[in-house]
Amino acid sequence: MGLIVGRMPSSALRRPAPNPPAHLTLLTPAVDRLAALGTQRRYRKNTVLIEEGDSGDSIYIVLSGQLRAYVSDSRGREITLGLHGPGEYVGEMSLDGGLRSASVQAVEPTVCAVVTRETVMRHIADDPDFTQALIQRLIRRARLATESARSIALLDVYSRLRAMLERRAQPQGDGTRQIAERLTHQAIASEIGCSREMVSRLLKDLEEGGYLAVIDRHLVLMRDLPARW
Template sequence: MQIAEHPAFAGMEPDLLQDVQKRARIVELPAGQQVFRPGDQCQGLPLVLEGSVRVQMTGSSGHEIVLYRIGDADVCTLSIGCLMAGRGYRAEAIVETPTTVIVLPNSVFDSLMARSAPFRRQIMVSYGERLDSLMMLVEEIAFQRMDVRLAEWLRSHAKDSPLNITHQTLAVELGTAREVVSRLLKDFERDGWIRLARGRIEIHGDGTPPQPPPLTA
């Protein structure tokens, strides 16, 4: 994806876009790299062109949970707050697939916010979506049963079926304990819609499966 194709710049005035292309820094991030850690200061606003970055946080207890992902065409809204308030990040970000980002220096970001209505709008929309997704996450964690959440996670990843993932990783994904994941997966396997091996999960989820989720409502 080219800079100009990032939705944050959609409909942007050509002279501003030129300015961006001159002053933005492009950064390539290899998979596995930690982009920022709790306490880090923010250097600029990253916009993802391609790739995927996982944002997670570690509780005081040492437990971790995945909060959300920043994917193709996304904006790292978290950075805006840090940039503006001048405080450090509270979460950490880890590159999952090789990622290309544009980093807008603070000054460029501010000038775009001042001069481009479409840019402004896009930034606010991204922010709203992030807020929304966190609210949904709160609701899910607070009220949804673990078996249902796990089953949904698996189903939403059924397309890359022989999943290479450990129970521990899955536990962080859902914010629970490894043992809980192991037990539920075992149940699912007994129900016959998944198959387990060390570090691998095969999903044979025939559409909406009638077996796994115990009456939700």
């Protein structure tokens, strides 16, 4: 799954990945201190680090690259729960000893600091800054889960697509807004909970309507998206 190459000095952890996407965060001091206690591992693109339903005793702190957390059903349909870049971590939901609640895959070549549950629990007791950050993260996770459930239950597919594009769009100097990641139609479908064909049709309609363009494989919002479609 990955190659262990040894512990990483704390000072090295502060170097961000080259040109990370805008939504990725850097290591905070509290996460930096925890990462220094872990073991560095490298994962190839598409490697599955965590399988939903498995037992787990470690968290993964992203040092470079990007991870995708997702859930799937018996028919292979997937919903993306989130993307996690440098300074973020996954696997904390199993700190209570329960089974993994989601799968995690490397979106690109990724380096993580892998920290065992025992080490994390000691660190929680010793580092109040990390403890507070962890509590805030779990609260955000719960809030996002509620918003996601509400979106899937109450919003139509176009409204979910519009919300996702608006959330990711970055303002450009020419007045347009660009999606930093090069998202495939399947990746979008997995995130908003619909078929790839539906995403393709909606994006084509928006492009023909002059609302959206594809430039260098990036989605670019040329003007405000309509509230309804």
